[in-house]
Amino acid sequence: MTSRTTAPTALITGASRGFGRAVARELADHGWILVVDGRDPQALAATADELRSQTRVIPVSGDVADPEHRAHLAVAVRRLGGLDAVINNASTLGPSPLPSLLDYPLSALEDVYRTNVIAPLALLQAVRSELRPGTRIVNITSDAAVEPYEGWGGYGSGKAALEQLSAVLAAENPQLRVFWLDPGDMRTAMHQAAFPGEDISDRPLPEERAPALLRLLEEDFPSGRYVATDLLVPAGVAR
Numbered sequence: 001m002t003s004r005t006t007a008p009t010a011l012i013t014g015a016s017r018g019f020g021r022a023v024a025r026e027l028a029d030h031g032w033i034l035v036v037d038g039r040d041p042q043a044l045a046a047t048a049d050e051l052r053s054q055t056r057v058i059p060v061s062g063d064v065a066d067p068e069h070r071a072h073l074a075v076a077v078r079r080l081g082g083l084d085a086v087i088n089n090a091s092t093l094g095p096s097p098l099p100s101l102l103d104y105p106l107s108a109l110e111d112v113y114r115t116n117v118i119a120p121l122a123l124l125q126a127v128r129s130e131l132r133p134g135t136r137i138v139n140i141t142s143d144a145a146v147e148p149y150e151g152w153g154g155y156g157s158g159k160a161a162l163e164q165l166s167a168v169l170a171a172e173n174p175q176l177r178v179f180w181l182d183p184g185d186m187r188t189a190m191h192q193a194a195f196p197g198e199d200i201s202d203r204p205l206p207e208e209r210a211p212a213l214l215r216l217l218e219e220d221f222p223s224g225r226y227v228a229t230d231l232l233v234p235a236g237v238a239r
Contacts (some may be wrong), residue, residue: 009033009080010217011073011127013064013120014090016043018188019140022206023087026214028054037090039063055073058084064090064119070126079129085136085217086127088120088162091155096193098151109154116158121165130165133175136217139166141180141225151193163225170223179216183209183228208232 010027014020016038024036024047034057038044048059058076062069079085092115095108120139124131144156145163163180170178185191187203199238212228215221 002074007031007033008084008217009035009077009082010085010087011037011077011083011123012087012089013037013073013123016040016047017179018190019183019186019206020087020089020208021047021091022210024051024057027217028057030184030214030218031055032085033080034058035060035073035080036101037064037069037073055162059075063115065115065121067122068120069121074126074130076098081137082126082130083174084131084132084133085138086124086131087138088137090119090124090191091116091140093190093193094154097196098194100151101153104154112154113161115167117157117161120162124169131176134177136177136179137166138213138216139163139170139178139180141166141182143182143184145226147184155194166225170226173177176223177221178223179217180225181213181216181228182226183212 010032012020012024013025013033015036024034027034029053033055034051036048037060044059044061048057051057060072060076062072064070094113096103096111122132140160141163142159144152145159149156166178166180185203186206186209187200189198190205191203192200204217209228214230
């Protein structure tokens with residue numbers, strides 16, 4: 001049976017660790033009901049157990065690049081009566097150490113595009129009937145989408161494609177709010193994999209950047225590209 005919830009509901013992919021988990025915690029703190037996914041069932045279960053002390057949460061483990069898994073996510077969303085937000089956070093870095101484009105294994109590049117570009121759109125198609133008017137869609141991007149960093153051609157070009165996809169989605173669906181958010185460098189497992197053997201302890205924790213995403217969900221921002229550090233500056237304070 002489908003039930004319409006009174007609290008806002010969000011679907012967050014890649015919520016078992018890193019920025020996705022930090023976002024899930026931030027939304028739970030503010031009363032959001034959550035459907036969360038992740039590829040590691042144990043890590044996802046641990047995250048869900050933590051969040052249940054604050055809100056209702058439905059964990060669905062699996063790979064967002066898998067059509068069957070996306071169908072399971074759509075069923076979970078339908079049971080809650082619809083969505084107020086979709087956060088496409090799940091990503092894959094690709095090979096580590098990061099290879100140059102001329103040495104990039106094409107099969108690995110296909111995997112990066114499948115997860116970072118195709119899966120976010122495929123998930124939105126799977127849940128499109130559950131999107132309430134004004135639903136906020138947040139696609140997590142990167143400065144590598146707009147800057148030509150050596151070694152980041154695979155991941156960066158995938159995020160660039162996701163940004164253009166987001167822009168067109170916003171143009172085609174004015175009834176929705178579509179954001180592509182660059183959270184910046186963070187102290188996460190993915191960032192460490194991009195810099196194997198380096199000390200990344202100077203990077204901020206993902207919990208420090210999660211409030212920026214909450215602002216996009218709960219305030220009146222127009223569709224577009226945003227950088228987390230800009231959203232974390234108090235109103236009226238010059239950068």
